[in-house]
Amino acid sequence: MGCFIKFSSPAILFMFLSLLLIPTSAHVQVNEGGYISAVISKNGLDFFKNYLINKATSSIIPLELPDIEKSKKIPLIGKVHMALSNIIIYSVEIDSSYVETGDTDLLLAVSGATADCGMNWEYSYGSWLLPTISDSGAATVLVEGLEVGLNVSLKEQGGIVKVILVDCGSHVRDISIKVDGGASWLYQALFEAFEGKIKSAVESAVTKKISELITKLDSIFQSLPKQIPVSDIASMNTSFVRSPVLSDSSVEVEINGLFNASSGTSMLNYYHKGFESSASCSSPAKMIGIQLNENVFSSGALVYFHANRLHWIIDDIPEKSVLNTSGWRHIIPQLYMQYPNDGMNLYISVTSPPKIHVSEHDIGGTIDLDMTINVLDSSEVIPVACISLVSLIENLSAAHNIQPFTNFM
C-alpha cells in the first residue's frame, strides 16, 4: 500500500539571469583576415538547442544524487534517524525550452520539466529503555516544475572559440513523494525532513552536470582543427578570426577561410583584407547562411599555381590529325617540311595567379594562359608556337571570352 502526499511551495519567480555581466566588449571588430562567414539564424539556433538538450538529457540520465541523512524529533516516538540512499533520477520530461541571444552571450532555458526519481529510505530510533526499532523500503519522487537556465559566452582565443559558462541556475518548484511500506507517521516525517534537501540535491546535481557538459562542449571546440587539408598540397585555414557576434537571435562566426600551401608559403599578403565583395544569400537563410569572399577562391587558385599544378599536356584528342604535322601540311607547309609526319602536343600553363571575382550574382575570373605547340621529333620536344591567352570568365555559366595573343617562333 502506498500513500501519495503532495507538497507545493509557493511559485518562486525563477531568475536565470541574475548575476554580473561578463567583461567582454560587445562591439564588433573590423574583420581581420576573415573570408568565410556564417550566420546561424534563429532556426539554426533552435535546432542546435534541441540537439543539445537531447544530448544533455540522455547523458545526464540516470543521475545519482548523494545520500541524505537527517535526525528528527518526533512527538511520542522520540529522536528518529532517517536516511535516503540510492537516489536516482531516471527520467526527465521537458515541456518547453528556448534560446536567446544577449549582447555577449547566449541564454538557454528549459522550463516546466518533470523528473522521476527513485530512492530507498530507512529509519531507526530507540532509547536506553527500548530496543532499537528500524525499517526500510523504497520510494518514488516526482519532481515538478524543474527549470534550468544557462548563460554561455563564446569568445575567440587564438583562432579557436571558447565556450564559457557565465551563469547556470536550476530550480525545482515542488516535489511529491510516494512511499512503499513503512509506518503511517513516517510519511509526514519523511517529507518534512527531506523536501528541501531533495529539491536542493536535484538543483545542485543538475547545475553540476550542466557545467560538466559545457566543459565537454568546450573541449570539443578546442579540438576543432585550425587547418583542414583539402588535398596533398593545399589546406584551408579554419581559424576563427574573432569572437562570434550575437545579434537578432542569430550568431555570426567568421573564419579565415583561405587556402594555404602545405609547403608553408603564406598566401595572406596577396589579398586585401576583409569582405569588400562577397557572395551573399539574398533569400532568407533557413538555418545557416554562409558568405564566401572571392579571396577564398583566389587563394585556392594561388596555392595550386605556386605548387606548379596549373599546367596540362594535351596529346590525345579525337581528331588525331590535328596533333600530327601532316594535318597542317596545307595550312603551314613550312612546319610540315621541317618536321614531316611528326606527332604534336599542346602544353597549356597558367602564367600568373588566377584572379577570381565574386559579385552578388555571379563568379568570374581572369586567367592568364600560355599555350605552347610542340612537335615531337623522335625523342625531342620542339616548341614551334606559343599563344598567350587572357581568359576572362565573366560568369561561370556564361561563355568564355578569350583574347589570344599569338606569337609564332
Ligand SMILES: *[C@@H]1O[C@H](CO)[C@@H](O)[C@H](O)[C@H]1NC(C)=O
Ligand atoms: C590562419 O588564420 C588566422 C586568422 O586570420 C591567422 O592568424 C593565421 O596566421 C593563419 N594561419 C596561417 C598558417 O596562415
Ligand SMILES: *[C@@H]1O[C@H](CO)[C@@H](O)[C@H](O)[C@H]1NC(C)=O
Ligand atoms: C546572461 O547573463 C548575464 C549576466 O547574468 C546577463 O546580463 C545577460 O543578459 C544574460 N544573457 C541573456 C541572453 O539573457
Ligand SMILES: *[C@@H]1O[C@H](CO)[C@@H](O)[C@H](O)[C@H]1NC(C)=O
Ligand atoms: C602522322 O601522320 C602520318 C600520316 O598519316 C603517319 O604516317 C605518322 O605515323 C603520324 N605520326 C605520328 C607520330 O602519329
Ligand SMILES: CC(=O)N[C@H]1CO[C@H](CO)[C@@H](O)[C@@H]1O
Ligand atoms: C597545412 C599547412 O602546411 N599549412 C601551412 C600554411 O602556412 C604556414 C606558414 O605560413 C605553415 O606553417 C603551415 O604549415
